[in-house]
Amino acid sequence: MIMYHEIAEISLRVNGENRRLWVRAADTLLAVLRNHMGLTGGKAACENGDCGACTVLLEDRPVKACLILAVEVEGMDILTIEGxxxxxxxxxxxxxxxxxxxxxxxxxxxxxxxxxxxxxxxxxxxxxxxxxxxxxxxxxxxxxxxxxxxxxxxxxxxxx
Amino acid sequence: MISFNFKYIRPSTVEEAVSSYIQLSRVYKRVLYYSGGTEILSFARNHAIEADVIIDIKAIPECRRLQHHQNRIIYGAALTLNEIIEENTLPLLTSVFKGIADHTLRNRITLGGNICSKLIYREAVLPLMLTEAEIRIAGENGVRREKFNSIFDKSLRIEKGELLVDVSIDKSFEGAGFCSIRKVNRGEVDYPILHLEMLKRKGLKAAFSGVLNFPFRSDAIDAVLNDNVDIDEMIEKIMHLIPGKIKQDQWATWHYRQMLLKKAIRSAYTHLEVR
Incomplete structure (x- = not known):
């Protein structure tokens, strides 16, 4: 069983590179990509899953990064527009x-x-x-x- | 941005998930099971939901299986709608799930998440109501199996801390004729102002979403559908059997919804009777 407290160190694989980051468990993938990794291609527009401006690929499937937690996708392949x-x-x-x-x-x-x-x-x-x-x-x-x-x-x- | 903090737990078995819920509920007030997360995160951003702990069930193999077992098909609660659509095991399920949200969101929205949604539509329950589905629920005292229609009344009636593990449907529904009528206010991707599913198998059955503040089916309505009366008389009888006041909101007046409902029943009935 995996457990993260409010602040956790996680490893994300973005555009083929592994990065270790300290994030809040409540941080969305979009917030981490933009604010922690400087990958601002995905846009924070509606942040409600309606507009698709934050779309990234998770294991080759399009997903809306505003409605995913960064801690959920540890170890998965993430592709942003920068990649x-x-x-x-x-x-x-x-x-x-x-x-x-x-x-x-x-x-x-x-x-x-x-x-x-x-x-x-x-x-x-x-x-x-x-x-x-x-x-x-x-x-x-x-x-x-x-x-x-x-x-x-x-x-x-x-x-x- | 979600402005409050929570702990995140990812159990790998049903037992771990349930015991974590029970133990953490003694310490924390707000513990939530979490599957696709689309609704929880969108509500959390607006403080419509708050949580101290979320328990992500996506790493539990039992909640992720799509399996043929004897004469039934088992769908784990954490399967995404697109995963079920792509397998196309039952055309009725595929048809209903394709109408929910948009393609990208369906890569995250899960079967269990839609059934347990706080929103009024919960369209994934419509095929379950019509196919005599069974569900497995895990709780403090182990796993129990229930008929979906006996445990779903406006919403899923399960105890605090219980977890929806999976849903199963008899394979014989694969060839059943059905008719889907889904109306939205504008465009194609939206919540329905009316969603009617009618199934023909040993008679007709109907299930509805968007009409009232909850999805529903009714034995009395199904009886009228199979009564062999004049179609206009049948529709009027059904209108009197709708179990609540037809919704009125910014997307449709109750008059408009009622008119759509009558037309939808007529079209689906005619379509399936001709078949």
Missing amino acids: LKQTEIQRAFLENGGFQCGYCTPGFILNAYALLKAHPEADDETDKEWLQSNICRCTGYEGIKRSLKAARKMMAEGSE
């Missing part, structure tokens, strides 16, 4: 107007990255189901959908 480099989805967002103000972009990119990995040939229904987890207040949804399709095409061409 994503030179991927098709990032290039596709740049080339297809996938963002406007950019605030929601890290969350959308990570969610789309996980989607492409889990379902490289997903249909429109699956794309919609996954992307509904994120909100873009600039309403740039068409550009985001276009970017997802473009990334899927790049990946398909790359694997041929």
